[in-house]
Amino acid sequence: xxxxxxxxxxxxxxxxxxxxxxxxxxxxxxxxxxxxxxxxxxxxxxxxxxxxxxxxxxxxxxxxxxxxxxxxxxxxxxxxxxxxxxxxxxxxxxxxxxxxxxxxxxxxxxxxxxxxxxxxxxxxxxxxxxxxxxxxxxxxxxxxxxxxxxxxxxxxxxxxxxxxxxxxxxxxxxxxxxxxxxxxxxxxxxxxxxxxxxxxxxxxxxxxxxxxxxxxxxxxxxxxxxxxxxxxxxxxxxxxxxxxxxxxxxxxxxxxxxxxxxxxxxxxxxxxxxxxxxxxxxxxxxxxxxxxxxxxxxxxxxxxxxxxxxxxxxxxxxxxxxxxxxxxxxxxxxxxxxxxxxxxxxxxxxxxxxxxxxxxxxxxxxxxxxxxxxxxxxxxxxxxxxxxxxxxxxxxxxxxxxxxxxxxxxxxxxxxxxxxxxxxxxxxxxxxxxxxxxxxxxxxxxxxxxxxxxxxxxxxxxxxxxxxxxxxxxxxxxxxxxxxxxxxxxxxxxxxxxxxxxxxxxxxxxxxxxxxxxxxxxxxxxxxxxxxxxxxxxxxxxxxxxxxxxxxxxxxxxxxxxxxxxxxxxxxxxxxxxxxxxxxxxxxxxxxxxxxxxxxxxxxxxxxxxxxxxxxxxxxxxxxxxxxxxxxxxxxxxxxxxxxxxxxxxxxxxxxxxxxxxxxxxxxxxxxxxxxxxxxxxxxxxxxxxxxxxxxxxxxxxxxxxxxxxxxxxxxxxxxxxxxxxxxxxxxxxxxxxxxxxxxxxxxxxxxxxxxxxxxxxxxxxxxxxxxxxxxxxxxxxxxxxxxxxxxxxxxxxxxxxxxxxxxxxxxxxxxxxxxxxxxxxxxxxxxxxxxxxxxxxxxxxxxxxxxxxxxxxxx
Numbered sequence: 001x002x003x004x005x006x007x008x009x010x011x012x013x014x015x016x017x018x019x020x021x022x023x024x025x026x027x028x029x030x031x032x033x034x035x036x037x038x039x040x041x042x043x044x045x046x047x048x049x050x051x052x053x054x055x056x057x058x059x060x061x062x063x064x065x066x067x068x069x070x071x072x073x074x075x076x077x078x079x080x081x082x083x084x085x086x087x088x089x090x091x092x093x094x095x096x097x098x099x100x101x102x103x104x105x106x107x108x109x110x111x112x113x114x115x116x117x118x119x120x121x122x123x124x125x126x127x128x129x130x131x132x133x134x135x136x137x138x139x140x141x142x143x144x145x146x147x148x149x150x151x152x153x154x155x156x157x158x159x160x161x162x163x164x165x166x167x168x169x170x171x172x173x174x175x176x177x178x179x180x181x182x183x184x185x186x187x188x189x190x191x192x193x194x195x196x197x198x199x200x201x202x203x204x205x206x207x208x209x210x211x212x213x214x215x216x217x218x219x220x221x222x223x224x225x226x227x228x229x230x231x232x233x234x235x236x237x238x239x240x241x242x243x244x245x246x247x248x249x250x251x252x253x254x255x256x257x258x259x260x261x262x263x264x265x266x267x268x269x270x271x272x273x274x275x276x277x278x279x280x281x282x283x284x285x286x287x288x289x290x291x292x293x294x295x296x297x298x299x300x301x302x303x304x305x306x307x308x309x310x311x312x313x314x315x316x317x318x319x320x321x322x323x324x325x326x327x328x329x330x331x332x333x334x335x336x337x338x339x340x341x342x343x344x345x346x347x348x349x350x351x352x353x354x355x356x357x358x359x360x361x362x363x364x365x366x367x368x369x370x371x372x373x374x375x376x377x378x379x380x381x382x383x384x385x386x387x388x389x390x391x392x393x394x395x396x397x398x399x400x401x402x403x404x405x406x407x408x409x410x411x412x413x414x415x416x417x418x419x420x421x422x423x424x425x426x427x428x429x430x431x432x433x434x435x436x437x438x439x440x441x442x443x444x445x446x447x448x449x450x451x452x453x454x455x456x457x458x459x460x461x462x463x464x465x466x467x468x469x470x471x472x473x474x475x476x477x478x479x480x481x482x483x484x485x486x487x488x489x490x491x492x493x494x495x496x497x498x499x500x501x502x503x504x505x506x507x508x509x510x511x512x513x514x515x516x517x518x519x520x521x522x523x524x525x526x527x528x529x530x531x532x533x534x535x536x537x538x539x540x541x542x543x544x545x546x547x548x549x550x551x552x553x554x555x556x557x558x559x560x561x562x563x564x565x566x567x568x569x570x571x572x573x574x575x576x577x578x579x580x581x582x583x584x585x586x587x588x589x590x591x592x593x594x595x596x597x598x599x600x601x602x603x604x605x606x607x608x609x610x611x612x613x614x615x616x617x618x619x620x621x622x623x624x625x626x627x628x629x630x631x632x633x634x635x636x637x638x639x640x641x642x643x644x645x646x647x648x649x650x651x652x653x654x655x656x657x658x659x660x661x662x663x664x665x666x667x668x669x670x671x672x673x674x675x676x677x678x679x680x681x682x683x684x685x686x687x688x689x690x691x692x693x694x695x696x697x698x699x700x701x702x703x704x705x706x707x708x709x710x711x712x713x714x715x716x717x718x719x720x721x722x723x724x725x726x727x728x729x730x731x732x733x734x735x736x737x738x739x740x741x742x743x744x745x746x747x748x749x750x751x752x753x754x755x756x757x758x759x760x761x762x763x764x765x766x767x768x769x770x771x772x773x774x775x776x777x778x779x780x781x782x783x784x785x786x787x788x789x790x791x792x793x794x795x796x797x798x799x800x801x802x803x804x805x806x807x808x809x810x811x812x813x814x815x816x817x818x819x820x821x822x823x824x825x826x827x828x829x830x831x832x833x834x835x836x837x838x839x840x841x842x843x844x845x846x847x848x849x850x851x852x853x854x855x856x857x858x859x860x
Contacts, residue, residue: 028173029432030444031096042099042494049207055440062093062437065203071630073621074195075253076860089253090487091196092436093203096447096469097211103493106169106177106451107463109361114165114453114461116347117184117338119354121161125152125334135353136346139370139421145393146185146336148299150306154323156332157230160455163294163330164190164223169449170364171432178429179344179363180448185336186296188858189468190452191254194220194261196490197466213492214465214499222462223454224262230328231291238291241267241281245297245313247619251860255296256622264294266622271522274317277324283520284679284833285770292328293318298858299336302329342368342390342424364429370421378425379413385425387412398479400428431480434489436471445471448480449491450860465493470860481860521679527834528620529680533671533687535613539635540664541695542606545572546597547657548721553589554650564703564713565589568721571702572596575604590650597653598640606660610635623680631667638663679770686765686829693758693788693822696722697815700745700755704738705812707803715741722753742811743797755818759789762825769833781828788821 032043039047050058066088074089098106123130124147130136141147166187168180197216201208231238242264244255259266265281272290273280280287300308305316321327344363351359367374368390378385387399401409416423433444452464473485480486521529549572552562569592600607617624617632624632638660648656668688675681699721708714715736719725722745732740749756763785771779778786791814800811 028430028446029171029175031171031432031434031447042097045211046095046097046207049204049210053204053206058093059440061203065091065093065199068199068202071633072195072626073253073618073629073633074192076192076250089192089195091199092471092487092489093200094435094437094442095200095490095492096434096449098491098493100494100496102177103214103463103465106361109359110167110451110453110463111461112351112355112357112360113167113179113182113347114162116351116355116359117165117182118159118161120350121184121332121335121338122159124337125154130350130353133353135350136343137368137370140340140342140368140390141337144337144340144391146299146334146339146391148307148334148337150319151322151332151334154319154333155325157232157325157328158459160226160230160459161332161335162453162461163226163230163332163455165331165453165455165461166190167451167453169451170429170447173430173432177361179361180426180429181341182338182343183450183858184338185299185331186858187450187452188251188254188296189450189860190464191258191261192251192488192860193450193452193464193466193468193491195254195257196468196488200490208492211492212495212497212499214495215501216464216466218500219452219454219462219464219466220262222456226455226457227292227294227328227330229457230330232325232328234289234291239265239281239288240292240294241265241272241290243267243269243272243293243295243297243302243315245301247615249296251296252618253621260622265522266525267522268524269297269311269313269315271524272315272318274315274321277317277321277326279315279318279321279327281520282523284523284526285520288520290327292330294330299333302333339392340390340424341366341388341392341426342370345374345424365427367425368421369416369423369425374425375416375420379416382409382413384428386428387416388424388426390422390424402428434469434471436487436489444475445473445487446475446477446480447471447489467491468860521683523834525620525623526679526683527830528616529623530683530687530829530834532613532616532620533684533689534691535609535616535687536664536667537688537691537695539606539609539613540661540668541692541699542575542596542609543657543660543664544721544723545575545699546593546606547654547661548717549589549593550650550654550657552717553593554654562713563708563710564717567703567708567714568717571699571721574698574702593650593653594648597656598648610638610660625670625674627674628667628670631663631670635660635663682765682768686762689758689762689765690822690826692753693755693762694819696745696753696755696758697819697822700742701812701815701819704742705808705815707806707808711738712736718745724751724753727751737801738808739797739801742800746792746800746814747795747797756789756792759785759792759818763789766825766829769829771832779832781825781832784821784825784828788818788825791817791821 032039034040053061069091070088076089120130120136124136124141131138131141162184164187166183166189168183169177170180171177194216227240228238229235231240240262242255242259242262244252244266246252246268249255256266258264267281271282272293273282273287275287279290279293281290295302297313301311302314303316303318304311304314306319307314318327318329319333322329322333345366345368347363348359351357367378367385369375369378370390378387383402385401387401389396399412401412404412431446431448434447435442436445448470450468450470452467453461454464456462469489469491470480471487471489472480473487477484477486545568549565549568552565552568569589572592595602595605597606599605600611602608614632614636617629621629638656671681671684671688675684699718703714703718712735715738716725719728719736719741724744728736728741728744731744744751744754746755748754749760751757763782766779766781766785769781795810795814800808800814802808802810
């Protein structure tokens, strides 16, 4: 075929090394092609699939895949990035292929390693015989910040410390895999590996099928079954939560993604409390006991009472609850002790002493400088090694002596002599490389594979038939890191026979207990859904108002031809300041409109409100559908100024506002039609109805309380902004009348845009909120909602329309009365259901240093 890939892995247009210039290719083992330039045997099927697919088809599919990643909001937070911390996840379309015999070898070695590490933890937090026998230097344990004295002696269920374990693997130039590092406390990346797999199976389904790739679902099922079996009580239906540092954490997307996939409640530290040595989840209906905590926090952040007092991310009293056996923490507290890079130097003798076996999977060559012989070796071979701190918590970057000047190397030697026990040296592994798509070429990039193991219910481990492969950002990069601009690959473990089609979705033959409850909603989640509804409705109301203004700017020549324009501009002004004098709105309309749309420094602009919608939605993305998230995610594209050297034109802004209205309407439609009428929907709807009520009051107050000399155009504009013009024309064939407009926009409960309709929906939502069944009378929030609704129901449109000395006093009194009740209602809801929160979106942005440090030991 004309666009085919005749030799996709060796063609110069899609070739390793690009143009084959000397030195253009990284050194070391090449995963896809052998020394003779031929694809390796296990790459043959994939090579054929690419050739059949063709270059143009591959490029087209990959464009769709990248669009899917953006729409799904797959991000990895990179702090200090000038484009914002939420960077789209970097995925390459060429997977890493692992043949069956290699996966079997790696699986056996990793399972042995995980068992050994778990036994080491059992000893170090128990009798400590390994220290007494000299198998582990005490300098690597007692000064280690990862050694938590407060958890010593805690009995973990089944002796299981490592419920999810990860190892970073690198292949050397000799073709052998070695372990570069262990992740034992809160290993990250498994969710990204799952997302990579989903994208790749949609992008290259033919290649995935032809290569017979093992699926990942059984691994996650094993992990889920293990956590379920660990529950100290309520084993038939335990409550398992995923504890996250929060949305500012670099891997927050993964936390929300895994919570949704595994069916766990995503919680932050403030969502949990300890009472009588038991952990409870704060939900709207009270407190619900928690049986298992799958944590994504580093050890010392988990309990400010016994571990780190400056942590706002953990749960005070968690250590004591775990010691009492009332809750299981996965991974167990204190497992970060084994993440020191010095430990691999002692694993071979530990394996012989503890398991009576030789270590099956080697670590990268490691020397702890605290031993005199090791220090001499390090000093004699300095240029071949990498120098690291013994304890990762110190957050000191690795040093490559070969890249230092003579003076810098001398200073390093002096530090090694002064405090040798603080340093560890490792071989500088010449990592293997894999093909990466760069434009229309395949180039080589260094890679590291993170492999995952889940504890099973039989006391062993299951190895994920895949993993997260990370690739370097450039050919000469010495560190493979997502924080430094690296990318990722899906990891395909190939099978010799047919693969299992197991899925976490229940099969037709499985029986399930019927229920109509999705679990009680955490108060923090309810708070965020409430504000998501408010911000979304605020954005829609503002967009409709701005559109009404811009339409009149584009269609007419100025204020003379649009007598209603000053009223609309005043309505726009009081969205920022309700006490804004009417005269301040009378200025050049364009000077008001463009900043109100695009100025993100103004908290009341459309751009700022849309950013607030996206920010809050990102926090509750495990509670909203993927379609709702895609709608929210697309809003960010709409509020960017059109690319024009002379600035945006009114026509371009009008087009943007039209698309924004449609997008926000899609959000409202999905909320109405796709969300079950549970607690989450109630709070989202409460926020929407409350905000629309306030917007309607502000619009009518700014336009109809003070009577304009030419009121007909003003009435028409108000109907248009309130999306009620068509209904009015169907009902009234005559000219516009104020009493008819006020009846439609204030009193008519059949009009979903009227004030009465919003207040009626508010009262209904409030009635369905959880509360004590034994309480007599109505709750305060019920009384406040009824007070606002009753005053509107009692109002007479003809009386509201009466003009006295150029104003409508009855209308003003009603709007002021209702506007006074709504903040009281909001405060009552917050106090009753949401007041436990330690922080709020109205406070300053929290300290990112503290939040990112929560998993600093496991950055991708």
